[in-house]
Amino acid sequence: MKEELETANRPDNTAFTQQRLPAWQPMLSAGIVIPGFVLIGLAFIGIGVALFIASQNITVLEKDYTGVEITSDCYKCSNPSDKNCTCKLDFSLSNLFEGPVFFYYGLSNYFQSQRSYGVSKDDYQLSGDLDYFKTPISACSPYQYDANQNPIVPCGSLANSMFNDTFKLYQIVNGTKKLVPFDGKGIAWWTDYNIKYRNPSVTPLKNAFNGTVKPPFWSKPAYELDTSDPSNNGFVNQDFLVWMRRAALPDFRKLYRRITEGDYASGLPAGNYSLEIGYNYPVLSFGGRKKVVFSNVSWMGGKNQFLGIAYLVVGSLCVVMSTVMLIVYAKFKFPEDD
Amino acid sequence: MQAVLSSDYSFAQFRFLERLLLVHGRWSYLRMCKFLRYFFYKNFTFTFVHFWYAFFCGFSAQTVYDEWFITLYNLVYTALPVLGMSLFDQDVNDTWSFQHPNLYVPGQLNQYFSKTAFFKCALHSVYSSVVLFFIPYAAMYDTVRDDGRDIADYQSFALLAQTCLVITVCIQLCLDMSYWTAVNQFFVWGSLAMYFVVTFSMYSNGTHINFPASFPFIGTARNSLNQPNVWLTILLTSILCVLPVVAYRFLLIQLRPTINDKVGTLTNHTGFCS
Numbered sequence: 001m002k003e004e005l006e007t008a009n010r011p012d013n014t015a016f017t018q019q020r021l022p023a024w025q026p027m028l029s030a031g032i033v034i035p036g037f038v039l040i041g042l043a044f045i046g047i048g049v050a051l052f053i054a055s056q057n058i059t060v061l062e063k064d065y066t067g068v069e070i071t072s073d074c075y076k077c078s079n080p081s082d083k084n085c086t087c088k089l090d091f092s093l094s095n096l097f098e099g100p101v102f103f104y105y106g107l108s109n110y111f112q113s114q115r116s117y118g119v120s121k122d123d124y125q126l127s128g129d130l131d132y133f134k135t136p137i138s139a140c141s142p143y144q145y146d147a148n149q150n151p152i153v154p155c156g157s158l159a160n161s162m163f164n165d166t167f168k169l170y171q172i173v174n175g176t177k178k179l180v181p182f183d184g185k186g187i188a189w190w191t192d193y194n195i196k197y198r199n200p201s202v203t204p205l206k207n208a209f210n211g212t213v214k215p216p217f218w219s220k221p222a223y224e225l226d227t228s229d230p231s232n233n234g235f236v237n238q239d240f241l242v243w244m245r246r247a248a249l250p251d252f253r254k255l256y257r258r259i260t261e262g263d264y265a266s267g268l269p270a271g272n273y274s275l276e277i278g279y280n281y282p283v284l285s286f287g288g289r290k291k292v293v294f295s296n297v298s299w300m301g302g303k304n305q306f307l308g309i310a311y312l313v314v315g316s317l318c319v320v321m322s323t324v325m326l327i328v329y330a331k332f333k334f335p336e337d338d
Numbered sequence: 339m340q341a342v343l344s345s346d347y348s349f350a351q352f353r354f355l356e357r358l359l360l361v362h363g364r365w366s367y368l369r370m371c372k373f374l375r376y377f378f379y380k381n382f383t384f385t386f387v388h389f390w391y392a393f394f395c396g397f398s399a400q401t402v403y404d405e406w407f408i409t410l411y412n413l414v415y416t417a418l419p420v421l422g423m424s425l426f427d428q429d430v431n432d433t434w435s436f437q438h439p440n441l442y443v444p445g446q447l448n449q450y451f452s453k454t455a456f457f458k459c460a461l462h463s464v465y466s467s468v469v470l471f472f473i474p475y476a477a478m479y480d481t482v483r484d485d486g487r488d489i490a491d492y493q494s495f496a497l498l499a500q501t502c503l504v505i506t507v508c509i510q511l512c513l514d515m516s517y518w519t520a521v522n523q524f525f526v527w528g529s530l531a532m533y534f535v536v537t538f539s540m541y542s543n544g545t546h547i548n549f550p551a552s553f554p555f556i557g558t559a560r561n562s563l564n565q566p567n568v569w570l571t572i573l574l575t576s577i578l579c580v581l582p583v584v585a586y587r588f589l590l591i592q593l594r595p596t597i598n599d600k601v602g603t604l605t606n607h608t609g610f611c612s
Binding site: 019020021023024025026027028029030033035037040044047051054067099100102106109112113114115116117118123124126127129137187188189190191192195196242245246247249250252253254255258295297298299300301302303305308310313314318321325328329332 | 365394395396398399400401422426427432473475476477478479480481482483484485486487488489490491492493494516517518519520521522542543546547549550554556559560561565566567570571575577578581584585588589591592593602603604607
């Protein structure tokens with residue numbers, strides 16, 4: 001009887017309860033750490049070289065057109081009260097700019113990452129929910145209702161501040177201007193165009209917007225963003241989608257068009273070019289800058305020297321550290337008897 | 339009986355005291371200190387990244403990470419691994435603990451978690467947060483996807499920063515753990531897998547269509563995690579966060595070996611513990 005009582009209180013003698021589970025106990029030994037560092041260092045140097053070469057092969061042409069200097073043609077447009085101003089940017093290419101060429105507009109000192117600016121949009125409206133066309137959410141204020149209590153569609157400061165400069169590129173061939181064709185299809189993410197943003201399912205689209213007004217800064221309402229192509233009109237307009245995908249940093253660039261068609265399929269040949277800009281977007285009041293960027297891409301994306309150089313630096317540091325550790329290990333190996 | 343009920347530990351024979359102190363007491367101190375150091379490290383790192391981002395978002399308290407990630411970080415992605423470490427960790431097994439009672443001395447001298455240790459942990463977090471923010475920042479500055487479309491947008495940057503963070507703190511935990519049972523392995527790799535599963539399912543089409551305002555990150559995981567430069571950035575960030583720690587610990591073992599290191603080497607020379 002007494003023995004049964006004793007064994008009843010005895011704890012289990014399993015590996016789990018007695019903390020004897022089979023386990024791997026790795027140690028930072030020299031045989032693992034030093035070769036590990038050498039391997040990682042060499043691998044990183046290899047990757048760094050590949051990235052650096054890929055980045056060097058990408059060509060980028062950036063031109064600021066804010067019109068701050070009095071010598072620039074866009075200086076006349078920098079007066080904000082001047083509407084519908086056009087200015088010209090001339091440049092020349094000495095070599096073939098290999099295609100496909102991507103044409104971006106860039107903004108500086110523009111904080112799309114600001115929190116209250118970034119949350120100022122109505123996801124329900126933008127997914128085509130007509131209930132929210134009548135009552136936009138309060139996060140959109142002050143762009144929620146206009147002075148006459150009409151709902152603004154699309155509401156919010158993110159949509160209201162949509163970039164509206166227009167660009168036309170001409171190549172000067174024998175003194176005449178030849179238009180370079182732009183391709184504006186598929187410049188936004190596939191998921192944005194097909195799933196995230198949906199037009200209300202009302203035909204014609206104009207009827208869905210009855211009783212609403214356009215954002216104050218826009219010159220045309222959303223259902224007139226591209227009247228020539230119904231699949232690019234309303235909330236699924238490619239330029240609108242590109243703008244709504246807000247940037248993380250204060251200096252950013254956004255895709256405007258691609259140059260892939262006709263005589264320019266293999267790139268922009270050497271020669272003189274003239275870019276005609278419809279200057280509508282005011283940035284000088286907050287010290288912002290506007291620029292255009294021509295770029296081609298590679299497997300690592302756009303031109304970014306940093307990644308290649310960082311890999312090379314870290315790889316070299318690893319190799320150096322492994323030498324240091326080897327020297328320390330050889331000299332100061334602690335005696336193994338206790 | 340009353341004494342037993344109101345005490346923290348109770349044992350029947352005096353000879354058990356040696357085991358209580360030298361084995362369980364020592365392990366308990368070790369686990370508690372490792373747990374605290376790691377917990378502070380992962381949360382400080384997580385928070386300091388927002389400090390650096392403040393300079394780039396107009397000081398508007400915009401979070402670097404997705405709101406769902408912030409909710410699930412301490413709840414799902416990093417809870418179980420650190421729990422596993424604090425339940426199962428052992429630096430030397432019980433037989434060796436009996437043979438080397440001077441292993442108990444670090445606990446008496448309060449060496450594993452003191453003001454100095456806390457300060458070193460905070461310094462390590464500051465370094466990690468600098469790497470975890472500025473490497474993605476520089477890698478994503480003015481760059482695009484390999485088909486020319488946007489990758490430097492807020493949502494892709496948030497995804498990149500949070501993936502770097504999760505992988506880095508996971509590797510740091512792997513370095514801190516010295517006793518890898520099957521349960522620990524399951525917790526660590528399971529949490530990492532859980533991160534990817536939850537992220538992809540939250541950023542999928544179905545969740546957005548049903549709850550448009552709650553899941554606005556739709557498409558981000560698919561569109562940015564198929565880019566080689568994103569994965570190369572993640573690799574660089576994690577390695578740069580972790581390798582200095584490895585080098586520092588290795589040099590410390592060589593130049594200033596503690597009793598634990600010496601006993602640990604003896605243990606390993608006679609084969610892995612099981």
